[in-house]
Amino acid sequence: MSGSPLAWSSLGSPSAKKLPMRWPQPVTRDWAWGGSTGRGVRVCIVDSGIEFGHPRVGPVDSAHVAVVDEDGEVSVDTDETGDVSGHGTACAGIVRSLAPDCALHSMRVLGPEATGTGKALLSGLEWAVEQGFDVINMSLSTRRRQFADVLRDLADRAYFQRSLLVCSAHNLAVESFPWRFASVVSVGSHDRDDELAFDYNARPPVEFFGRGIDVEVAWTGGGSTVVSGNSFATPQLAGIAALILAKHPGLTPFEVKTILYMTASNVKGAA
Amino acid sequence: MNEERFASAVAGQVLAAAGARAALLQSITDVARAIFLAEAASIAVLEPGTRRFRFEAVAGQGSDRLLGLTFPFGEGIAGTVAQTGEAMVVDDLTKDPRFARDVAEESGYVPKAIMVAPLLGEEDTLGVLSVLDRGRSGRTTMQELELLDAFAAQAALAVQLGEGAERAAGLLRDSAEDDVGRIARLALQVDSLSGPRREAASRLLDALADLIAD
Numbered sequence: 001m002s003g004s005p006l007a008w009s010s011l012g013s014p015s016a017k018k019l020p021m022r023w024p025q026p027v028t029r030d031w032a033w034g035g036s037t038g039r040g041v042r043v044c045i046v047d048s049g050i051e052f053g054h055p056r057v058g059p060v061d062s063a064h065v066a067v068v069d070e071d072g073e074v075s076v077d078t079d080e081t082g083d084v085s086g087h088g089t090a091c092a093g094i095v096r097s098l099a100p101d102c103a104l105h106s107m108r109v110l111g112p113e114a115t116g117t118g119k120a121l122l123s124g125l126e127w128a129v130e131q132g133f134d135v136i137n138m139s140l141s142t143r144r145r146q147f148a149d150v151l152r153d154l155a156d157r158a159y160f161q162r163s164l165l166v167c168s169a170h171n172l173a174v175e176s177f178p179w180r181f182a183s184v185v186s187v188g189s190h191d192r193d194d195e196l197a198f199d200y201n202a203r204p205p206v207e208f209f210g211r212g213i214d215v216e217v218a219w220t221g222g223g224s225t226v227v228s229g230n231s232f233a234t235p236q237l238a239g240i241a242a243l244i245l246a247k248h249p250g251l252t253p254f255e256v257k258t259i260l261y262m263t264a265s266n267v268k269g270a271a
Numbered sequence: 272m273n274e275e276r277f278a279s280a281v282a283g284q285v286l287a288a289a290g291a292r293a294a295l296l297q298s299i300t301d302v303a304r305a306i307f308l309a310e311a312a313s314i315a316v317l318e319p320g321t322r323r324f325r326f327e328a329v330a331g332q333g334s335d336r337l338l339g340l341t342f343p344f345g346e347g348i349a350g351t352v353a354q355t356g357e358a359m360v361v362d363d364l365t366k367d368p369r370f371a372r373d374v375a376e377e378s379g380y381v382p383k384a385i386m387v388a389p390l391l392g393e394e395d396t397l398g399v400l401s402v403l404d405r406g407r408s409g410r411t412t413m414q415e416l417e418l419l420d421a422f423a424a425q426a427a428l429a430v431q432l433g434e435g436a437e438r439a440a441g442l443l444r445d446s447a448e449d450d451v452g453r454i455a456r457l458a459l460q461v462d463s464l465s466g467p468r469r470e471a472a473s474r475l476l477d478a479l480a481d482l483i484a485d
Contacts, residue, residue, distance in 0.1 A: 048351055085351035087359070110354045112345040140355035144394050168357050171413075171420045174391055176356055191413050214410050219366060228360035228411045 027262040029196075033243035038099025040249065041242045044133040045095070045235075046124050047088030047140065049081055049108035056093040056218035057104065065108040066124040074123040076107075084111035086220040090227055091139050091235040093218030098195065098239030099246070105133065110140070118142035122150060125178070129158045134245050137238040139168045139231035141176035151178045159183035164245070164253045166238040168230040169206040180205055185241070185257055187234040189213060198237060200264035208260060210236040282455030283462050289440040292433025296328040296426060300400075303422045304330040307415070308406030311380065313337060314426050316390070316398035317344060317353070324349065324398060332380040332403065349387055353396045358388035358420050360411055386415070388423035390430060397430045399423075 025031065042061075050060050065079035083089045092104055109124035121142055128136045136158065142151075155178050158165050167179035169186045179186040189212025190199055199209040210233030217232060219225040241256050251259070261267060296314050304312035311331035315324035323341040344350055352359050362384045382403035390398040400423040405415075461472045 047355075084345070085347060086361075087351045087355065110345065110351055112343065139357060141357075143356065143391060143396075168355070170356070171358060171417050172424060176391075189413060189416070191410065193410075213413065213416075214362070221366065223366040225364070225366050226362040228362070228416060229358055231355060231357045231359060 027259060029263045032259050032263050033240065033247055036099075036243040036247040038102030038239070038242040038246045041099065041102045041134045041246045042105060042131075043095050043099070043102050043135045043137065043238060043242050044105040044107055044128045044131065045088050045092045046107045046109055046121070046128055046136060046138045047091055048085045048110040049079060049083040049088045050092045050104065050106040051083045051086075051089040051218070051220050051222070054089055054093070054218050054222055056224060057089060057096050058100075059104070060092070061103045061105050063106040063108070064124075064127065065111075066120040066127065068119050068123075072119065074119055076123065076127050079106065079108050081108065081111070083220050084108070086225070087139070087231060089220055090215075090217035090225075090232060091137055091238075093224075094215065094232060094235035095137065095239040095242065096218075098236065099242040102239075102242045102246070105131075118144040118147045122147055122154075125151070125154055129154055129161070129163055132161060133163055135164045135166060135238050135242050137166050137235050138178065139234045141168065141170075141179055143174075143176045148177050152181055152183075154178070155181045155183045159253045162250070162252055164238075164241050164256050166234055166241060168234045171230065183253070185237055185253075185260065187230060187237050189228070189230050189233040194265075195236065196240070197265045198233075198240070198260070199266040200261045207257075208237055208264070210234065212236075283458035285436050285439040286455060286459055287462075288436035289433060292429060292436070293327060295429040295433070297330070299422055299426050299429065300328040300330045303400065303402055303419075306418065306422075307386070307402050309402045310382065310404035312400070312402045314390070314398060314400050315342070315349065316430055317396065324353075327398075332382075336379060348385060349399045349401060352387040352389050353399050356389050356391060356396060358386070358416055358423070360384070360386045360416065360419075362411065386419050388419045390423050390427035392427055392431060397427055400426050 050057060052060060063079040064076050066074055066076055068074050088106065096104065107124045107128050109120040155165055165184040167184045167186055169179045169188045170176065178184055186205060186207050188206040188209045190209040191213040192211065195211060197211060201207055201209060212230050212233030213228045214226055215232045216224055216226050244256055244259055245251060300312045300314050311333055313326055314328040315326045318325050322344040324344060325341045326337045326339060329337045345354060348361060364383055364385060384404055386402040386405060388400045389396045390400060464472055
C-alpha cells in the first residue's frame with residue numbers, strides 16, 4: 001500500500017498492550033470509575049446550547065452564549081435560547097447518561113449569532129477555561145489557521161489547570177483545531193453498540209475511538225432520536241472522564257488520559 | 272506555442288472551468304444519491320457575504336423546488352454541521368417537529384433520515400452535502416460516514432476550483448474591452464468550431480501571431 005490513508009481508522013483488533021503491574025494499584029475499570037456517578041464534577045458542553053428541562057438531560061446548572069457582533073467583537077451573555085439544532089442537547093444527554101450526578105453547563109457557540117469564523121468558538125472556549133470546568137466537551141473544530149496558536153495556548157492553559165478538553169476529530173485526514181493538539185483528548189468513532197466500549201488508538205493524531213454509530217440521544221422537543229458521527233463519540237469519553245474525576249478528584253489531564261488508555265476496550269492489562 | 276495562443280487557450284479554459292462547476296457539483300450529487308440508494312441528495316454552498324446557503328445541485332425528491340433556494344447559515348442540522356465541521360447522521364427526524372416543518376415548507380418532502388457532511392475549504396466550511404433517506408438494511412456503518420465525507424471532499428474541491436475559475440473569469444470579463452478579454456472571447460469561439468472552419472480560424476490566429484511578432 002502507498003499514499004495517505006483515506007480515514008483515521010480504529011486499530012480494530014484488540015492489542016496486547018501490557019500495563020505496569022501496579023500503578024499505583026491494578027488499574028481496572030472498577031478501580032477507575034466503579035460506583036462513580038460523576039457527583040462533584042463540572043462538565044461544560046461547548047456546542048449549540050442545551051434544551052432546558054429535557055428529561056434525558058436533567059438540570060443545566062448554567063447556560064451562556066458567545067455572541068459575535070457586526071464589528072466582530074465577541075461578548076458572553078446568559079443564554080435563554082436553549083438549543084438551536086439538537087446537537088448540544090444530544091451531547092449533554094450522552095454525558096448525563098454516563099455521569100448522572102455531574103453538573104452540566106452550556107456554552108453556546110453555534111447558531112445564527114455565530115459567524116462560523118471560529119471567533120465564537122474561541123471566545124466560548126476561553127470562557128469555559130476561565131471558569132475552570134473539570135471537563136470541557138467540544139464536538140466541533142475550526143480550520144482557521146489564524147486561530148491555531150491561540151487555541152493551542154488555551155488548550156495548554158486548560159491542561160495545566162486540570163481542565164480536561166475532550167474534542168471531536170474528523171473521519172478523513174483533515175487538519176483542524178483543537179482536536180489536533182496533544183494536550184486534549186481527541187475522539188473518533190467505532191461502530192459497536194456499547195456505551196462503555198472505547199478504544200485507544202496507537203496511531204495518533206486521533207487517540208481514542210468512542211461509540212459514534214446509531215446512538216440514541218436526547219433531541220430538541222423533549223424527545224430522542226438516533227444519530228451517528230464523531231460528535232457523539234466525544235461526549236462518551238467526556239462522560240467517562242467525569243466518572244473518573246469524581247472518583248479520583250484532582251487528577252491531571254495527563255493522568256485521566258492515561259487511565260482512559262489503561263481501561264480502553266482494546267488494551268489488555270496485566271491485572 | 273507562442274504567447275498569444277497560450278493566453279487565448281488559458282482564457283478559454285478559465286471560462287470553461289467556471290461554467291463546469293455546476294455540472295461537477297450536480298454529478299457528485301447524482302453519484303452520492305445513487306451510491307447511497309437515497310431518495311434525494313443536495314449540495315448547498317455558502318454565498319459569500321450573505322450568511323446564507325444556496326442549493327447549487329439537487330437530485331431526486333424536491334429537486335424541482337430546491338435548486339437556487341437559499342436558507343440561513345447557522346440554523347438546523349445543515350447549519351450545525353457547517354459550523355461544527357463534523358459529518359452527522361440523524362436517523363429519526365420524525366421526532367423533530369421543527370425540522371419537519373422547516374423542510375416541508377421548502378421542498379414538500381419530509382425525510383425520515385438525513386446524512387450531512389461539511390464541504391471543508393482551506394479555512395472555512397464552504398457548504399454542506401446532504402443525503403436524504405438512504406437505502407439501508409441495518410445499522411449505520413463507519414464506511415457510510417467515511418464515504419459521505421469523501422463525497423463532500425470532492426464537492427469542496429469542485430467549489431474551490433470553480434471559485435478560482437470564477438475569479439479569473441471575472442477578471443477577464445472586467446477587461447472585456449481589453450485585448451485579454453477579446454482574446455478570451457475569440458478563444459471560446461474558436462474552441463466551439465470544428466472541421467475546416469476550425470482549421471481556418473487556427474491559421475488566422477497563427478497569422479495574427481506572426482503579424483504582431485517582433
